[in-house]
Amino acid sequence: MIATAQDGETVDAICWRVLGRTAGVTEQVFHRNRGLADLGAQLPGGTKIDLPDIAAAEPARRQTISLWD
Numbered sequence: 001m002i003a004t005a006q007d008g009e010t011v012d013a014i015c016w017r018v019l020g021r022t023a024g025v026t027e028q029v030f031h032r033n034r035g036l037a038d039l040g041a042q043l044p045g046g047t048k049i050d051l052p053d054i055a056a057a058e059p060a061r062r063q064t065i066s067l068w069d
Helices: 011-019 026-032
Strands: 002-004 048-050
Touching: 002 011, 011 026, 026 048
Parallel strands: none
Antiparallel strands: 002 048
8 A cells, every 4th residue: 555645744653644553564664665764754745655554464462461470
């Protein structure tokens, strides 16, 4: 899926806006879009970003701690 950055938007913000999550996805975006990090933290408006299919992405997990084990 291709997303278009709004002026000053970050990769995390795009992942959250389009995919509804950032955990495990942001890293994949940088891997799929070589040179994206060279544009800086805030992307120029109109930058096209190839996003991963979240069904194929590892599901978001929360670490749990058991107090009684």
